[in-house]
């Protein structure tokens with residue numbers, strides 16, 4: 050590991066700015082810390098709001114990510130309120146949290162790290178703590194302590210494993226006090242702490258100690274094989290669908306697939322079961338990955354589903370064995386990491402970001418495991434210690450105080466023709482309700498812009514090119530969707546085109562083009578959606594965006610109206626055939642939605658204006674005036690109907706047609 054320190058960047062910074070700077074240097078190194086792991090602090094003198102100045106400890110807030118931390122990610126505490134606690138014989142977690150919280154200078158600051166007292170009790174001003182892969186490869190062995198001694202001699206103090214909190218802080222301070230000349234402390238099966246009189250000293254010691262550990266590991270393990278892996282032993286998409294279907298029984302999850310050579314090098318090992326059956330590299334990871342991954346014996350999709358059932362039963366038994374006052378709260382027992390020999394790794398999370406975090410952590414876990422194994426054998430913490438962290442009241446508190454989830458949390462929605470108009474509005478509305486939305490369109494650029502807009506608004510969206518008239522394009526899109534999110538719950542079949550011409554003047558090409566997009570396109574897309582939903586076994590909801598023309602056609606619009614009538618009938622038959630599998634199929638019939646619409650081209654406007662005998666500029670008013678409510682129908686109105694039909698609010702409705710047209714009498718469903 051190389052030092053990233055830049056004296057020019059660090060020069061002239063005040064202690065807090067410097068603390069932000071060097072914290073980010075640690076955070077920039079994924080082999081040191083991932084996603085909120087690790088913490089840093091500085092002791093300095095600050096203004097006391099009561100007057101004068103006060104000695105303070107500024108420490109990272111709990112759960113804040115070092116890679117992106119800013120000044121507001123830290124909490125500042127009165128040091129002289131914390132130091133007397135060193136004399137206590139014992140202090141339980143609740144009392145410790147109360148006393149630490151009371152020492153905050155600004156009560157509105159982030160919750161200080163659970164390792165605050167460890168930082169307070171070590172008398173050096175700058176402290177850096179990480180869960181470095183290479184350090185864990187040394188400690189996570191049958192003879193970890195001897196290994197640390199062998200590599201570092203007396204340069205580090207070794208602190209036996211203790212759950213973070215008061216006891217660990219005392220033990221770490223005792224080890225330091227016994228030998229204040231050490232450059233750092235290795236926390237057994239947990240990580241590394243370094244300290245220094247200035248920011249650079251603490252950081253450089255961290256890099257130097259991790260580099261020594263890396264060099265020691267590299268003598269026996271050169272890193273994962275970089276070569277390409279043989280082709281997968283089973284179809285990863287078929288497996289992903291079954292895994293998501295089975296792992297989502299209690300709570301919908303997003304499933305990510307990683308079949309990279311690095312992952313294959315681990316899952317294809319003949320001893321993968323032994324290695325993966327040990328546990329996480331550092332206790333912090335148990336909250337994301339669970340104690341154990343599920344390693345599949347068979348990559349047959351049905352066998353994978355049965356294996357998840359077995360995993361859940363074992364997980365519930367583990368919770369019962371752990372017992373304790375908080376075992377009444379049971380996390381979702383489904384696995385977070387599923388390893389498929391010959392195929393790759395599937396990771397599960399409530400969101401795609403969470404599934405990604407699990408994947409990144411487990412890829413680092415593979416490095417720790419393989420490094421430790423090459424040195425002499427990988428050994429994780431015993432089950433009891435990991436249970437204590439997974440069901441630690443301080444962690445459960447975080448979960449209980451999380452904001453309530455949105456209606457469609459964990460659901461995946463795929464929308465066609467979503468770069469503009471109704472499709473875009475539907476994608477936005479479903480994302481606002483919490484769904485992970487796949488925005489598809491023939492116009493990838495437009496789809497990407499719509500997805501970016503959703504992300505800016507705090508939603509989750511991917512963009513994908515999709516030509517609904519092309520069977521291969523539909524198949525490729527669904528394969529991509531299944532491998533990136535695991536499957537789907539909602540399919541909105543919306544893509545459409547329109548051209549105005551009297552039937553006697555209509556070209557065969559224009560007729561065929563309308564049927565291709567407005568009828569066959571819905572067939573190809575909904576067929577793929579139903580197949581995926583049935584393989585998943587979670588039911589699903591399909592919404593077809595039709596048109597009021599299907600019931601109430603107008604002149605000079607034959608190719609469009611006939612194809613859309615076919616779409617509507619397709620939806621009804623699909624509802625009949627899919628009901629037994631819990632897949633609902635409903636239709637919305639909008640009328641005259643002009644806003645942000647590509648369907649309403651200048652040519653179409655001219656054609657419809659001529660057909661109705663009004664001026665082009667009066668066309669929108671004409672449509673508004675002809676409906677019962679005399680109102681303009683917007684894309685957002687249609688999106689609201691799509692959300693209703695897509696969500697469980699319409700759980701008992703299938704085969705229905707919901708008009709969103711202001712009330713067009715001739716279009717009443719019949």
Ligand code: ZN
Pocket residue numbers: 087178179180239240333
């Ligand atoms: Zn830690």
